[in-house]
Amino acid sequence: MIKFRIILIVLLLLSASAFCDSSDTEEENVFRCAACGKVITKTAAVVDGKLYHPECFRCAACNKQIEGEYLRDTDGKYYHPACLERLHRPVCAYCGKSITEKKYITYQGSAYHTECYTKYVAPRCDICGEPLENSYITDYWGNRFHPRHTKEYPVCAVCGRLIWQDDGFKLDDKRWLCPVCASESVTSPEHARRLLEEIRAEMASLGIVVKTLRVRIELVENSALVKKQEPYTHSHTFAYIEWKDGNTKPGDESAVIRALYGAPEDFMRGILAHELMHAWQHENDVSSASIELLEGSANWASSLIYKRMYTKRGQFFLNGLDKSTDPVYGEGYRKIAIFADKNNIHEVLEMLKQEGEK
Ligand SMILES: [Zn+2]
Ligand SMILES: [Zn+2]
Ligand SMILES: [Zn+2]
Ligand SMILES: [Zn+2]
Ligand SMILES: [Zn+2]
Ligand SMILES: [Zn+2]
Structure with missing residues (x-):
């Protein structure tokens, strides 16, 4: 802001009569103070083309006379430079006092x-309770914490939360489930069977009908799944489907799905959709299609189930599919998903059948 300096002038005692003709009144030939309206007889301060009694030209902040330098603010009012500076100083949004230090913190639009x-406003780390300054991590679930904690605690194998309290659930391998996921764990065969039939019905309602009469489900330890991992992937660690020996006739055979003991129910729904899609592939003779197409469409079946959950967790599992860097499961899923965006479910199934015939 530009500082101005007051100009004082001494008015000549101009006699009104000397300048005006008889029709003018004396009124029109005197100088009046722009502040108090009274006649100025001797000295006047000239500011922006207006005249003031020097003692009438006052600071809008402290109301004391301004002599020497002054500033005009954007509101058009005049101030002592120091008064205006004080006025423009940021005020701390916490204590309400003005901030005189050069260094201060701006957070969410406030100073x-x-x-x-640091003491009262900074968000606190959800793990150690210390203030979070500079960079910190906010996970999908809204937890905020110092980056260093990611090296200190295990991560939930299903939802990605850090497990910093002693209430996680340890799988038989090195993986963990957080308390939220553990609270939804599927651990009983009845629970697993009920889920399987629910998902089978839900998929059928979408047009993906699995005809295989007897699909059994078993809950197994991780070690039983690891052995079954196909060589081309590392993603198949929650379940797999196997056909009973010698049964090859589509529509009349038995299959068994082995799923991870303790997987959370909502996640398990997606897993079962994936395995049931493999059953559909088997029944429809598309098993000769590319691995990318087979696993991609199985993940797409999971995505249909996750989408229908309308929960933050369902969305999280969907994001996992979208962001997977796996060349088979991730890439394959995205290819099918793009196709499915432009076509209906029936057309996706027809496309798979055609690919299987090649
Ligand atoms: Zn005045
Ligand atoms: Zn002032
Ligand atoms: Zn303060
Ligand atoms: Zn912390
Ligand atoms: Zn979890
Ligand atoms: Zn699969």
Whole structure:
């Protein structure tokens, strides 16, 4: 802002009569103060083309006379430079006092004394409770924490939460489930069977009908799944489907799905959709299609189930499919998903059948 300096002038005692003709009144030939309206007889301060009694030209902040330098603010009012500077100083949104230090913190559009911010305003780490400054991590679930904690605690194998309290659930391998996922664990055969039939019905309602009469489900330890991992992938660690020996006739055979003991129910729904899609592939003779197409469409079946959950967790599992860097499961899924965006479910199934014939 440009500082101005007051100009004082001494008015000549101009006699009204000397300048005007008889029709003019005396009124029109005197100088009046722009502040108090009274006649100025001797000295006047000239500001922006207006005249003031020097003692009438006052600071809008402290109301004391301005002599020497002044500033005009955007509101058009005049101030002592120091008064205006004080007025424009940021005020700490926590303590309400003005901030005189050069360094202060701006957070969500408000200014804070560094100390006020750190002690009372800064978001706290959900893990250690210390203030979070500079960079910190916010996970999908809204937990905020220092980056260093990611090296200190295990991560939930299903939802990605850090497990910093002693309430996780350890799988038989090195993986963990967080308390939220563990609270939804599927551990009983009845629970698993009920889920399987629910998902089978849900998929049928979407047009993906699995005809195989007897699909059994078993809950197994991780070690039983690891052995079954196909050589081309590392993603198949929650379940797999196997056909009973010698049964090859589609529509009349038995299959068994082995799924991870303790997997959370909502996640398990997606897993079962994936395995049931493999059953559909088997029944429809598309098993000779590319691995990318087979696993991609199985993940697409999971995505249909996750989408229908309308929950934050369902969305999280969907994001996992979208972001998977796996060349088979991730790439394959995205290819099918793009195709499915432009075509209906029936057309996706027809496309798979055609690919299987090649
Ligand atoms: Zn005046
Ligand atoms: Zn002032
Ligand atoms: Zn403060
Ligand atoms: Zn922390
Ligand atoms: Zn979890
Ligand atoms: Zn699969």
